[in-house]
Amino acid sequence: xxxxxxxxxxxxxxxxxxxxxxxxxxxxxxxxxxxxxxxxxxxxxxxxxxxxxxxxxxxxxxxxxxxxxxxxxxxxxxxxxxxxxxxxxxxxxxxxxxxxxxxxxxxxxxxxxxxxxxxxxxxxxxxxxxxxxxxxxxxxxxxxxxxxxxxxxxxxxxxxxxxxxxxxxxxxxxxxxxxxxxxxxxxxxxxxxxxxxxxxxxxxxxxxxxxxxxxxxxxxxxxxxxxxxxxxxxxxxxxxxxxxxxxxxxxxxxxxxxxxxxxxxxxxxxxxxxxxxxxxxxxxxxxxxxxxxxxxxxxxxxxxxxxxxxxxxxxxxxxxxxxxxxxxxxxxxxxxxxxxxxxxxxxxxxxxxxxxxxxxxxxxxxxxxxxxxxxxx
Numbered sequence: 227x228x229x230x231x232x233x234x235x236x237x238x239x240x241x242x243x244x245x246x247x248x249x250x251x252x253x254x255x256x257x258x259x260x261x262x263x264x265x266x267x268x269x270x271x272x273x274x275x276x277x278x279x280x281x282x283x284x285x286x287x288x289x290x291x292x293x294x295x296x297x298x299x300x301x302x303x304x305x306x307x308x309x310x311x312x313x314x315x316x317x318x319x320x321x322x323x324x325x326x327x328x329x330x331x332x333x334x335x336x337x338x339x340x341x342x343x344x345x346x347x348x349x350x351x352x353x354x355x356x357x358x359x360x361x362x363x364x365x366x367x368x369x370x371x372x373x374x375x376x377x378x379x380x381x382x383x384x385x386x387x388x389x390x391x392x393x394x395x396x397x398x399x400x401x402x403x404x405x406x407x408x409x410x411x412x413x414x415x416x417x418x419x420x421x422x423x424x425x426x427x428x429x430x431x432x433x434x435x436x437x438x439x440x441x442x443x444x445x446x447x448x449x450x451x452x453x454x455x456x457x458x459x460x461x462x463x464x465x466x467x468x469x470x471x472x473x474x475x476x477x478x479x480x481x482x483x484x485x486x487x488x489x490x491x492x493x494x495x496x497x498x499x500x501x502x503x504x505x506x507x508x509x510x511x512x513x514x515x516x517x518x519x520x521x522x523x524x525x526x527x528x529x530x531x532x533x534x535x536x537x538x539x540x541x542x543x544x545x546x547x548x549x550x551x552x553x554x555x556x557x558x559x560x561x562x563x564x565x566x567x568x569x570x571x572x573x574x575x576x577x578x579x580x581x582x583x584x585x586x587x588x589x590x591x592x593x594x595x596x597x598x599x600x601x602x603x
Contacts, residue, residue: 233280235294237272240283242299244269246328247287248321257286288325303331306424306462309477314420314466323421326414330426330434333570336591337410337432340577349408350431352378356458366455366479372487378406383493387509392443395511399450403435404569409457410434411450411567422446424464425453433457439565444513451484458483468515488512489520496526500538514539562592575599 244254251269255262258279268275284291293300305327308315319327338346359371376382379402389395400411409432416438422445423437435453437446445468452467459476467481489510497503500514507517515536522532555561563571571592578588578599588599 231277232274233277235272235275235280236297236299237269239294239296239299240272241269242302243283243287243289243294246303246324247289248319248324249286254283254286258282288328303328304426304428304462306426306464309456309463309474310421310466311474317420319464320417320420322414323416326412326416326436327424329414330412330424330436333410333412333566333591334426334432334434336583336587337570337573338430340573340582341432343430346408346431352407353431360458366458366483369486371458372483372490375487379403380406383490386488386511389511392447392511396443396446396450399447401568403450403454404567407454408432408569409454410570412436412570413439413565413567415439421464421466422449422468423453424462425456426462427457427460428462442513444507444511444516447511448484448488448513448516451487452477452480455480455483485516485520485523489517491524494520494524494526497521500535500542503535503539558594559598562594566592 244251251266252262255265258265260279280294281291284294303324305319341349355374356371359374360366379399381398381402386395389398403409404411412434414436418438418440421438422441423435425433425435427433435450435457437449437453439446441449449465449467452465453463456463456465456476459480461476463476465477465480467477467484489512493510494517495506497506497518503514503518507514510517518527518532518535518539521527522529527535556564574583574588574591577583578585583591585596585599588594589596592599
């Protein structure tokens with residue numbers, strides 16, 4: 227049996243894999259149903275590890291078994307700068323969030339390899355236009371850039387009000403950002419209270435926005451443009467914009483950008499109660515909090531009433547409308563496209579059919595077996 231076969235590995239690889247996965251020694255020991263001292267010894271010496279146990283460890287860390295046989299640990303994944311408030315940042319990042327970062331890094335690296343520098347440079351030519359707006363100061367001038375962005379994304383404020391619900395709004399905004407700006411938008415499950423999303427905007431594009439699929443729909447849309455603001459500032463960031471304060475200068479600026487883009491000054495109307503607020507917010511497919519803040523910024527509501535309504539909103543959260551389920555989970559290709567986005571999904575299929583990558587690479591990137599990929603050929 228595999229449990230009786232014991233092997234030796236570089237202990238530094240085991241330590242690296244655990245930290246990259248976001249587990250404490252005790253947490254993984256509990257999952258393996260062994261004393262913590264035993265696991266700590268494996269990380270110290272790398273000796274006498276039952277193969278069956280190593281397979282279980284690989285499964286929990288979401289790694290291939292071969293990784294643990296490497297002579298030295300690979301480089302750590304690039305993590306975006308943490309812009310969340312200090313109290314939340316101190317808690318670190320969960321395994322689900324770290325896995326999402328690993329996936330985003332891997333997908334971007336593969337996309338960069340497939341597309342090539344020349345194509346990517348042409349697709350990201352819009353960066354020169356952004357630099358014209360921000361060359362004198364580092365801050366984003368919302369009134370100028372948002373008008374430019376409306377034209378770039380080809381979605382007018384009137385078209386925004388015709389979206390068929392929040393799902394349709396997110397899908398349309400996501401597709402336009404991917405298509406017109408070349409930015410990948412991934413949609414991964416992460417702890418809701420930990421973050422709303424993050425983005426990668428390194429020295430070399432392509433870039434990516436990662437949205438927490440476990441947050442409510444209006445927040446996903448707002449986070450999409452909050453992260454886009456970070457990309458315009460050439461920043462990779464981890465964000466929780468829903469609770470960002472004015473003391474967090476960068477987060478407040480990105481929130482300001484997102485709010486003014488989704489609700490331009492000309493579309494802000496005075497509101498008197500939560501019922502009115504909810505109706506108008508739904509019209510623009512934004513959260514009630516966003517529309518309320520825009521009212522406050524336009525001096526349509528005084529400070530006392532603003533905080534009073536804001537308190538009411540927090541105590542009486544908007545009940546999401548339940549969507550009808552049509553029997554069981556969506557087919558694997560649908561799930562794959564939903565999490566990875568139309569842009570990445572199509573890129574991988576096109577690459578495998580043009581022999582730029584093999585079926586194994588495509589299968590790993592899309593999380594689909596050979597049969598699903600072959601059917602699309």
